[in-house]
Amino acid sequence: MGGRFRTRLRNALERGRSVGVDLEQFGIHAVLVGIIVVLTIPIGLAFLFSTQTAVEVYEILHLAPGGSLLENYLTVWTEYNFGTYMRNSLVMTVVIIAGKLSFSLLAATALVYYDVPYQRYVFYVILFTLMLPIPVRIVPLYQLLVDVGWANTFAGLTAPYIASATAVFLFRQRFRSIPASVVETAKLDGVGPIRFLVYVLVPMSKGMIAGVTVIMFISMWNKYLWPLVVINDQGSQVVQVGLRYIQGAAAGGLTQWNLVMAGAMMALLPPLVVLIVFRNTLLNTFGVQRE
Template sequence: MREQLPGSRTAPVDLEWPSIRDREAPLGAHVGLLVAVSLMALPLAVAVLISFGTRATLTSLSELSLETAARNYHDVLFRYDMGRYMLNSFLMSIVVVAGKLVVSLLAALAIVYYRFPFKNAVFAVVLVTLMLPVPVRIVPLFQLVADLGWANTFFALTIPYLASATTVFLLRQHFLSIPPSLVEAAKLDGVGPLRFLVFVLLPMSKGMLAGVSVIMFIYSWNQYLWPLLIVNDQSMQVSQVGIRLLRGVVESGDVSWPLVMAGSIVTLVPPLFVLIACRKPLLETFGVQ
């Protein structure tokens, strides 16, 4: 907005309105956010308290001790192999993230910058796969993996997750926002598709790739049903199945809930660390500045 000063013909003054971030939120908003955060953190706090005890039902805080907590977490990680399960989940997530990025980048590159028959129909088919629920796909996928002889192998944990319609869609939308002049300049300079991808698209997509990688890492880390079905060797299981195995630990005729809660807490740490480390690119992926 511009305001003309009295007695002046060409002396406009810019009036800058304060942005939403510059405005001070009312006290009620702070109280509401505090209550919401407290309610969401309550289950986590209860899990931490139970993991510090010797039984699930706490009658007083005096039952909690650091010595008991250290014993619970040590037993979970080493005696009941949660450390091995977490390592399997980490390796699985890293391979899935790297593989998905490669496949999705090449697919998005072809859909945006190549001309071929029925290109829009192909992209529509890719999007339709998002509508297929996991139970519909899991039986034929299990049969396919079993026929290939991959059951109970690391291939079965990773290969089925390498194709991602969501990642292809996000990268396609991002590539469409890149100025066409860069593409024309690359063609005039004789830059091939792969060089254009590596030296132009990837540097301009660092934020998007980081945000997508965080989403894919957490998605892979939280897999439960497919590893439970396809892997019979307990030493190859992942962290989410490991939590289920902890429920089989019985003490005094009851489930050892302190061990289960300790396993849940240590399983939460890696994705939480990834979220904190990559918070900014993740918010940029969803358009939050």
Template sequence: MAGSERSLGEWVDRSLDVESYKRGVFRRPLLHGALIGSLLVMLLPVVMTLLMSTQPSVQISSSTLTGVGSEGLSNYEAVLFEENFATYLVNSFVMALAVAVGKVGIALLAALALVYYDLPFKRLILLFILFTLALPVPVRIVPMYEIMVSLDWENSMLGLVTPYFASATSVLLLRQHFRSISASMVESAKLDGVGPLKFLVYVLIPMSRSMIAGLFAIAFIWGWNQYLWPLIIINDQSKQVLQVGLAQLNPQAGEALWGLIMAGAVITLLVPLLLMITLREPLLDTVSMQTK
């Protein structure tokens, strides 16, 4: 009797497995089709931008976009050298690199202090860091500008990047990561006479490479995409950045040069895209941790 019940149970289990497998086989093409369709929808604006960047502005305005245009690379040459985008590209790269290095460096030191130092009012400091997340950028623009003018940093790279060095999000993420490191490793470092900075350089940073790479990529792309602050603090056109230069391609009056604008948009997109492809795995790890 027990054997027959066992056989019946095994038959039921196998039947359920077969049914679930059939449902999975049926749903898999639908899922793949939905994913491919979503990918095509997201790629469509990028493909349109690439095609329009090779078109004459007259052809774009007349809505006769049929493929790769007759202008070829001439739009890119005009944007880079006639519209000064080569200079903007260098300025944006220097700005984004400085912002990323500054953000990650200060966040490492702040997280080290919050986790491994017995600071007075540590919880209050942490609450203050959290409070800064509630302050939008427009609220800080006027006081930041007054500080930069008083320091005589207006229209300079220092004035452009210094206000962006502090990052509450980076500090909180690194703090959580440092707290997950085994306490025995910290005690071993103390017994070996390793100081805080050596512990940071030789232990914490090697164990946090993925997190640091992800934060660096996020900070670099964030700095690369800044528009409002560079527009306010920079007066010299030779020191301006790509986002502002791209906005200036659109004239206030007259016909927009859409071919040049799209070529400038493609140039603006290239560096963040290459960085995201290079650091895609640590970037995904950092974003997934940030959403938890």
């Protein structure tokens, strides 16, 4: 009898633990679902408004999808030249990312694997530039570009963003974590500095490079202030300034928020594609296991 009682008691306790774990998992998933819903509500509303007419958007209680989806998107793409703005943003972003990755990888390699004079102080100076972002020094920087003839040019739009102290810091920390045995093996094999960077450091840092690329892409794609200041030609502007142009084109005294939201939804697509492309590498970098 005593053995049966202990067995039933043990089984009951195990069922209780199982129920407790299930409830805990349910609570965690409920919280995550709630967070996802809250985060997606603005995107859902933006898409909803992009299907409505300008008058329907101003009707607060009108939350039904409209019938102007194709009309709104075609109007934004053709009449407001939104395709041109997106192309300009894409070219600007790709050039800046390529420049940032190249300079940052080379700088990090030099700081970690070469005997640079005053190496630590050079690194501190690089970090100090984080305290002086472009919006802080925008007036003297713009005057400098005017003096060298780069105002209202693609070079003036991209050159100030080529260097990245943040990327140098992240790559430096990543390279410092690579085992010394790998470096010694490369030296014994006679691997040169560029080959060592391309064939050893870059493959071993794919996750970090992917993460930095995604962050830089989203940051550059959303640039507004500097392009607005340095570019005077409307046809050379970027997507965020293009959205501002659409917002300023009022019809009948009303801002056409339906067109603004249509443009915003199109502007959302390239960063979303980049996140999807790099999702596996990012998940592996952050240690998230996919089932």
